[in-house]
Amino acid sequence: MRVTFTANGKPVEADDVWEGESLLYVLRERVGLPGSKNACEQGECGSCTVYLDGTPVCSCLVAAGQVQGREVRTVEGLTDENGELGLVQQAFIDAGAVQCGFCTPGLLVQTDALLEQDAQPSDSDIREALSGNLCRCTGYEKIMDAVRLASARKCAKETSA
Amino acid sequence: MSTRTIQGQKNLQDIRQASKDGIGGSPLRPDGTLKVRGEFAYSSDMWHEDMLWGMALRSPHPRADILSVDISEALKVPGVYAVLTHNDIPGSKYYGLEIQDQPALAIDKVRYHGEAIALVAADHPETARRAVKKIKVEYEVLAPIVTEEQCLNPEVYGYVHEPHEYKSHGSGNIVHSQKLVSGGGVTDEIRALADVIVKGDYEVGMQDQAFLGPESGLAVPAEDGGIDLYVATQWLHVDRQQMAPVLALPEEKVRLTLAGVGGAFGGREDLSMQIHACLLAQHTGKPVKIVYSRDESFFGHVHRHPAKMTYEHGATRDGKLVFADARIVLDGGAYASASPAVVGNAASLGHGPYVIPNVRMEAIALYSNNPSCGAMRGFGAVQAAFAYESQMDKLAAELGMDPVELRQLNAMAEGDYMPTGQQIDSPAPVAELLQRVKDMPLPPPLDLDNLDIRQIPGALSNTSHGEGIVRGIGYSVGIKNVGFSEGFDDYSTARVRIEVIGGEPVAMVHTAMAEVGQGGVTVHAQIVRTELGVEQVTIHPANTEVGSAGSTSASRQTYMTGGAVKLAAEAVKQAVIDKGRRRYGWTQNDLTLAGGKVVSESQGSLISIVDLLGDEAIDLTREHHHRPTVPFDKETGQGFGHVQYTFCANRAVVDVDVELGLVKVVELTAAQDVGKALNPLSVVGQIQGGCTQALGLAVMEEIIVKDGKVRNASFTDYLIPTILDTPPIPVDVLELPDPHAPYGLRGVGEAPTVSATPSIVAAIRAATGLALNRIPVRPEHLTGTL
Numbered sequence: 048m049r050v051t052f053t054a055n056g057k058p059v060e061a062d063d064v065w066e067g068e069s070l071l072y073v074l075r076e077r078v079g080l081p082g083s084k085n086a087c088e089q090g091e092c093g094s095c096t097v098y099l100d101g102t103p104v105c106s107c108l109v110a111a112g113q114v115q116g117r118e119v120r121t122v123e124g125l126t127d128e129n130g131e132l133g134l135v136q137q138a139f140i141d142a143g144a145v146q147c148g149f150c151t152p153g154l155l156v157q158t159d160a161l162l163e164q165d166a167q168p169s170d171s172d173i174r175e176a177l178s179g180n181l182c183r184c185t186g187y188e189k190i191m192d193a194v195r196l197a198s199a200r201k202c203a204k205e206t207s208a
Numbered sequence: 209m210s211t212r213t214i215q216g217q218k219n220l221q222d223i224r225q226a227s228k229d230g231i232g233g234s235p236l237r238p239d240g241t242l243k244v245r246g247e248f249a250y251s252s253d254m255w256h257e258d259m260l261w262g263m264a265l266r267s268p269h270p271r272a273d274i275l276s277v278d279i280s281e282a283l284k285v286p287g288v289y290a291v292l293t294h295n296d297i298p299g300s301k302y303y304g305l306e307i308q309d310q311p312a313l314a315i316d317k318v319r320y321h322g323e324a325i326a327l328v329a330a331d332h333p334e335t336a337r338r339a340v341k342k343i344k345v346e347y348e349v350l351a352p353i354v355t356e357e358q359c360l361n362p363e364v365y366g367y368v369h370e371p372h373e374y375k376s377h378g379s380g381n382i383v384h385s386q387k388l389v390s391g392g393g394v395t396d397e398i399r400a401l402a403d404v405i406v407k408g409d410y411e412v413g414m415q416d417q418a419f420l421g422p423e424s425g426l427a428v429p430a431e432d433g434g435i436d437l438y439v440a441t442q443w444l445h446v447d448r449q450q451m452a453p454v455l456a457l458p459e460e461k462v463r464l465t466l467a468g469v470g471g472a473f474g475g476r477e478d479l480s481m482q483i484h485a486c487l488l489a490q491h492t493g494k495p496v497k498i499v500y501s502r503d504e505s506f507f508g509h510v511h512r513h514p515a516k517m518t519y520e521h522g523a524t525r526d527g528k529l530v531f532a533d534a535r536i537v538l539d540g541g542a543y544a545s546a547s548p549a550v551v552g553n554a555a556s557l558g559h560g561p562y563v564i565p566n567v568r569m570e571a572i573a574l575y576s577n578n579p580s581c582g583a584m585r586g587f588g589a590v591q592a593a594f595a596y597e598s599q600m601d602k603l604a605a606e607l608g609m610d611p612v613e614l615r616q617l618n619a620m621a622e623g624d625y626m627p628t629g630q631q632i633d634s635p636a637p638v639a640e641l642l643q644r645v646k647d648m649p650l651p652p653p654l655d656l657d658n659l660d661i662r663q664i665p666g667a668l669s670n671t672s673h674g675e676g677i678v679r680g681i682g683y684s685v686g687i688k689n690v691g692f693s694e695g696f697d698d699y700s701t702a703r704v705r706i707e708v709i710g711g712e713p714v715a716m717v718h719t720a721m722a723e724v725g726q727g728g729v730t731v732h733a734q735i736v737r738t739e740l741g742v743e744q745v746t747i748h749p750a751n752t753e754v755g756s757a758g759s760t761s762a763s764r765q766t767y768m769t770g771g772a773v774k775l776a777a778e779a780v781k782q783a784v785i786d787k788g789r790r791r792y793g794w795t796q797n798d799l800t801l802a803g804g805k806v807v808s809e810s811q812g813s814l815i816s817i818v819d820l821l822g823d824e825a826i827d828l829t830r831e832h833h834h835r836p837t838v839p840f841d842k843e844t845g846q847g848f849g850h851v852q853y854t855f856c857a858n859r860a861v862v863d864v865d866v867e868l869g870l871v872k873v874v875e876l877t878a879a880q881d882v883g884k885a886l887n888p889l890s891v892v893g894q895i896q897g898g899c900t901q902a903l904g905l906a907v908m909e910e911i912i913v914k915d916g917k918v919r920n921a922s923f924t925d926y927l928i929p930t931i932l933d934t935p936p937i938p939v940d941v942l943e944l945p946d947p948h949a950p951y952g953l954r955g956v957g958e959a960p961t962v963s964a965t966p967s968i969v970a971a972i973r974a975a976t977g978l979a980l981n982r983i984p985v986r987p988e989h990l991t992g993t994l
Binding site: 065067068075076080081082083084085086087088089091092094121122123125126132136137139140141143145146147148149150151152155171173174175177178179180181182183184185186187188189190191 | 234236237239240241243244245246247248249250252253255332334417418419420421422468469470471472473499501502660662663668724725726727889890892893896897898899900901922923924928930931932934936937
């Protein structure tokens with residue numbers, strides 16, 4: 048089947064899609080967006096998290112056909128309008144929250160969604176919001192630091208604006 | 209031309225200070241930007257035009273004879289390009305890290321649940337999956353050999369490997385054994401010297417590395433008949449060494465390039481899909497990609513050895529250890545993997561960082577029909593630490609002593625001797641590390657009146673209002689070796705180049721080091737900045753065009769390959785200075801490179817590197833070998849077996865819901881001596897990550913194996929700590945230099961994984977009063993329902 052949707056603001060088209068393919072597979076193997084990661088492909092690890100019509104979802108659990116005509120935003124779409132690193136992306140680098148980096152794309156999308164809802168989450172709020180994203184390298188401490196840093200920068204930016 | 213002095217002494221200091229991104233700083237990872245953009249090319253992201261997807265058929269039985277394999281129906285599936293069995297292997301059919309006992313594809317029998325039998329290459333992963341299902345295998349299923357008793361009685365229960373096929377040094381179903389005796393050993397006379405004796409039987413379940421990036425890679429057949437493999441691994445050269453004979457190719461025609469690695473933790477030391485993808489690529493003449501699913505990943509790599517351990521400690525009334533006696537039985541599973549080295553570590557490190565005058569130890573690894581076990585972070589030192597630290601707490605309770613004081617009273621220090629007879633010849637601040645975690649402020653008590661249920665056991669599951677929660681505190685300390693041991697020369701190679709690019713001096717580092725997330729690439733750039741005084745450093749992709757870097761394991765890469773980068777950079781520095789001496793006749797003996805210039809300590813800058821080099825590049829390669837070690841004596845365990853030791857201490861604070869059996873680790877504090885923190889941010893990240901894997905082993909993680917069958921090969925059923933399970937992890941870093949190591953550094957990654965688990969179990973014991981002799985501790989262990 049053919050699937051057409053919007054990825055990071057651009058129309059994309061995938062041909063010869065097998066009905067059993069996930070959105071994750073189509074992103075990674077058919078439309079050149081391998082940033083979303085394939086750590087478990089059963090919705091347990093969060094590495095493949097993308098926005099689907101503005102809501103974070105595990106793209107491994109979404110059938111490709113379900114995204115027909117819809118809007119997808121992936122980690123590749125978290126940069127700012129000039130293609131520079133987005134605020135959350137920069138905070139993860141600065142805080143040392145990236146080691147192997149395989150969990151990073153999913154955590155970035157989930158953190159972005161959290162800060163969109165609540166720019167100043169408490170530590171418990173952060174832990175709750177990110178509890179569906181596994182990381183095996185960091186012990187999460189630097190990820191906590193990164194989210195706090197992104198939150199502070201976002202608030203500072205909004206205050207100055 | 210005479211020597212020119214461009215700048216004075218004051219400016220020299222400014223130049224020095226400018227290199228803040230050298231060692232001791234925390235510059236950002238060179239791969240960080242790509243990783244947060246989603247543009248970093250992991251092994252599973254590899255893509256090639258016309259590529260095929262490879263997939264393996266795996267055994268559903270832990271032990272069976274294969275009567276027949278029929279691939280005819282699979283070959284008929286449209287889109288299938290090849291179906292291969294062991295008959296299609298062009299070269300040697302066996303491989304292995306230490307002992308070549310593992311067939312690349314099963315030959316007439318399978319020895320563990322998940323063993324690969326046949327391979328398919330197809331145009332789509334789903335086509336491959338369907339074709340795999342159409343391969344017909346006729347099995348004669350046999351009773352698996354899985355318990356210690358079964359393994360040690362092969363006349364009754366059979367052999368995992370028949371005696372005539374034995375390739376190990378062991379006998380029966382024993383892969384390897386190591387005994388150790390020191391002092392007077394453990395005799396009745398020695399026992400009589402102890403006022404108090406404590407005994408315990410301890411058990412550790414099978415832990416998985418659970419790296420997030422699944423085993424994957426892309427094999428591309430080359431025109432010269434060779435093959436190029438892009439793969440996630442821990443050691444490119446030893447992969448190649450095992451692959452080439454199976455592919456019937458000379459090593460130089462098997463070219464490996466490191467693809468992005470999504471974590472490793474020991475699980476990528478053994479081969480997984482490497483040979484399989486290359487066989488399919490050789491056979492089809494097309495590029496072949498293999499990506500494991502998560503369940504296949506659980507079958508596709510070795511795990512941490514489960515262990516059964518018996519310990520006995522004797523002490524005087526005032527707490528001085530008199531003797532220690534232990535037996536450690538590790539289940540190695542179907543194939544040897546790294547079991548011999550794991551046994552060596554268990555035997556030599558299994559009595560912990562304590563001075564014990566009389567010691568006896570026996571460690572063995574068994575062959576069984578359980579999943580193969582090998583390397584995982586902590587490598588043989590983790591299991592024993594749970595036992596000896598549990599014993600320390602038991603002894604402290606028996607003596608009525610404070611558990612930290614008992615440990616400090618017996619703690620080893622520089623100048624003391626290991627039970628192997630090896631003297632500790634660099635700092636060993638065991639007592640101080642314990643004191644540091646003890647002195648850290650404690651987290652506030654649980655406030656039931658202002659309860660955030662997300663912070664209590666059960667958390668988001670909303671299991672209680674905080675009633676039935678008891679707090680406990682526990683301490684532990686552990687010891688780990690750094691680098692490969694027992695006479696192994698795991699040298700590292702580095703190539704450093706300096707040239708002028710765009711009017712700037714630019715250095716390049718080329719090694720075969722597997723960057724698996726630890727940040728070795730950051731550290732290499734830091735070392736070069738410090739040694740060559742240049743800011744711009746590029747990292748060449750890791751591949752087999754340069755010499756071996758050894759494995760990214762054993763906490764060794766900063767020490768070994770970092771050391772090689774230092775040697776190569778020093779050689780380049782000397783070559784740059786010598787070039788200036790030849791050209792300008794410099795006679796000063798205080799020349800170095802800093803701030804992009806050749807500088808004299810006394811006279812300041814002489815010339816810029818740009819002006820000196822012109823369009824010439826200096827490109828040098830050096831090897832770094834650690835000091836030699838020797839194998840342990842087989843019977844006495846004596847010998848200078850380890851390169852370096854590393855120590856970590858922990859304090860755990862836990863809340864236990866004693867009614868529901870739920871545990872929440874409230875805080876996990878660590879203190880570790882790292883010799884010299886080359887990159888403090890990464891060092892702390894390593895310690896926190898290592899502590900968290902130890903937390904997983906303490907209360908969550910176990911591969912459940914029943915009659916040889918794996919029951920929980922998924923992230924739904926094999927649970928690793930989430931951000932809700934993981935507490936704040938305050939880290940106190942000591943820097944006491946090791947005079948034998950580059951920059952005085954000490955390997956970091958593994959010590960916290962060794963030491964942190966027992967502190968958590970000790971804290972749960974303190975909260976519950978239960979014995980808890982098995983990890984992971986499960987709810988049923990706490991509620992008395994087991």
